[in-house]
Amino acid sequence: MKAAVLHQFGSMPRYEDFPDPVAGDGEVVVEVKAVAVENVDKAVAAGTHFATSQFLPRLPAIVGFDGIGALPDGTLVGFARPRPPYGALAERTVVAMTNTIPAIVGIDPAVAVVLSSGITGFAIKTAAGFLPGETVLIQGATGVAGRLAIQVARILGAGRIIATGRDEAALLEVSDLGADTVINTTVSDDELVRTFQDEAGDGYDVVLDFLWGRPTELLLKALVPNRLGSSKAVRLVQAGESAGVTLSLAADSVRTSGVEIYGVAKGLDAQTASDSYSKLVEWTLEGRLVFGIERAPLSEIETAWQRTDLKGRRLVIAP
Numbered sequence: 525m526k527a528a529v530l531h532q533f534g535s536m537p538r539y540e541d542f543p544d545p546v547a548g549d550g551e552v553v554v555e556v557k558a559v560a561v562e563n564v565d566k567a568v569a570a571g572t573h574f575a576t577s578q579f580l581p582r583l584p585a586i587v588g589f590d591g592i593g594a595l596p597d598g599t600l601v602g603f604a605r606p607r608p609p610y611g612a613l614a615e616r617t618v619v620a621m622t623n624t625i626p627a628i629v630g631i632d633p634a635v636a637v638v639l640s641s642g643i644t645g646f647a648i649k650t651a652a653g654f655l656p657g658e659t660v661l662i663q664g665a666t667g668v669a670g671r672l673a674i675q676v677a678r679i680l681g682a683g684r685i686i687a688t689g690r691d692e693a694a695l696l697e698v699s700d701l702g703a704d705t706v707i708n709t710t711v712s713d714d715e716l717v718r719t720f721q722d723e724a725g726d727g728y729d730v731v732l733d734f735l736w737g738r739p740t741e742l743l744l745k746a747l748v749p750n751r752l753g754s755s756k757a758v759r760l761v762q763a764g765e766s767a768g769v770t771l772s773l774a775a776d777s778v779r780t781s782g783v784e785i786y787g788v789a790k791g792l793d794a795q796t797a798s799d800s801y802s803k804l805v806e807w808t809l810e811g812r813l814v815f816g817i818e819r820a821p822l823s824e825i826e827t828a829w830q831r832t833d834l835k836g837r838r839l840v841i842a843p
Contacts, residue, residue: 525541525542525543525544525614525615525616526539526540526541526542526614526615526822526823526843527539527540527541527542527586527611527613527614527615527822528586528587528588528611528613528614528822528825528829528841529542529584529585529586529587530569530580530583530584530585530586530587531583531584532583533569533570533571533576533580533583534569534570534571535569536569536826536829536830537569537586537587537613537825537826537829538825538826539822539823539824539825539826542584542586542614544616545607545610545616545617545618546618547618548607548618550620550621550622551607551618551619551620551621552595552596552618552619552620552621552624553596553616553617553618554593554594554595554601554603554616554617554618554619554624555593555594555615555616556591556592556593556612556613556614556615556616556617556843557591557592557593557594557600557633557842557843558591558592558633558634558636558637558840558841558842559588559590559591559592559612559613559637559840559841559842560591560637560638560641560838560839560840560841561588561613561828561829561838561839561840561841562641562838565587565588565589566829568580568587568589569587579608579611580608580609580611581608582608582609583609584609585608585609585610585611586606586609586610586611586612586613586614586617587611587612587613588606588611588612588613588614588841589604589605589606589611589612590602590603590604590605590612590637591603591612591637592627592633592636592637593617595624599626600626600627600633601624601625601626601627602624602625602626602627602636602637603617603619603623603624604619604623605619605620605623606618606619607619607620613822613825613841613843614822614843615822615843628805628808628809630809631805631808631809633842634817634819634840634842635808635815635817637840638668638815638817638838638840639801639804639805639808640801640804641668641669641672641838642669642672642673642675642676642800642804642813643792643797643800643801643804644669644672644673644732644763644788645669645672645673645674645675645676645677645732646676646796646800646803647732647761647763647788647790647791647792648660648673648676648677648680648682648730648732648761649680650790650791650792650796650800651759651761651786651787651788651789651790651791651792652730652732652759652760652761652786653759654677654680654682654729654730655729656680656681656682656683657681657682657683658682658683658729658730659682659683659684659685659686659724659725659726659727659728659729659730660677660682660684660685660686660728660729660730660731660732661685661686661687661688661728661730661731661732661743662674662677662685662686662687662688662703662731662732662734663688663731663732663733663734663735663739663740663743664688664689664733664734664735664739664764664766664767665687665688665689665698665703665706665734666687666689666690666691666694666695666697666698666835666836667734667766667836668816668836668837668838669734669763669764670687670689670698670734670836671697671698671701671814671816671836672813672815673732674687674698674701674702674703675701675702675807675812675813675814676804677702677732678701678702679807679812684704684705684725685702685703685704685705686703686704686705686706686707686723686728687699687703687705687706687707688706688707688708688709688735688739689706689707689708689709690708690709690710691835692708694835694836695708697836698836701814705723707719707720707723709735709738709739709767713738713742716739716742716746717742717745717746718746720742720743720746720747721746724746724747726756727756727758728747728758729756729757729758729759730758730759730760730761731743731758731759731760731761732761732763733760733761733762733763733764734763734764734766735764735765735766735767735768736762736764736765736766736767736768736769736770736771737765737766737767737768737769737770737771738767738768738771739767740760740767740771741771741772741773744771744773744774744777744781744783745774745777747777747781747782747783748774748776748777748780748781749780749781756782757782757783757784758781758782758783758784759784759786760783760784760785760786761786761787761788761790762785762786762787762788763788815838816836816837816838817837817838817840818831818834818837818838818839818840819840819841819842820839820840820841820842821841821842821843822841822842822843825841828841
């Protein structure tokens, strides 16, 4: 069969022949229909992800660890955790039957593999206790998860949504998805601080942060009050680090601003994840969610793997 095979950490997977999988006890061979390529897949292939040795204990191996596929009887399922060295980016893979669930009837497999990206948007509720009517700031809203988070916040009843990003065209697109105000973070530090302050209105209630680094450092600076008095609590949920893995945190950013910082995993367990996913399925079937998808065949994996022009669209490979 054909597959995306990784021979060395830090290199790109190659489209080549690989032995067909054979199911063992409790396992099933799945004919792959759609696989989303995410940053975590690239981190595992680069050898920089903490779970690299768990997913790819030896090379060569096929990359990718979940997707949508068909069982031998034709039943469509979602699958996860293929048995190494078999991965998801192949014509076929092998998984434990317990690692499959029925796919949702009526949802395109290419959309189904992107659905889970929307779970992060529910962190405004599961981690930060969001209430309808509150103001939500989404840092890094032009990415796949950020765009879905805007839609989730709107459906959950956000009173006002502010979205940040670096690309003007992309910011116009997220306005169409439900952002009330957009902020371009490419301006000078002083201007960005002023903009955060000007757009705060009565204050930000929840911040879902996919950026960290400079933009979040400046946001925290903007939240420091300029006079004595009680500060409004701002619940910041740390969800990503696309603008930097560290920031400089001034003492008064915590001492006087009312900021509370949570990790995105706070409050997320099997039940809340399942509940969030069920809502995403419901809204997708109702046509309330918009998904940005860029499709490519498995035969083009080497070119697709290197693409940097996706701009808020998720790469989905269909063997």
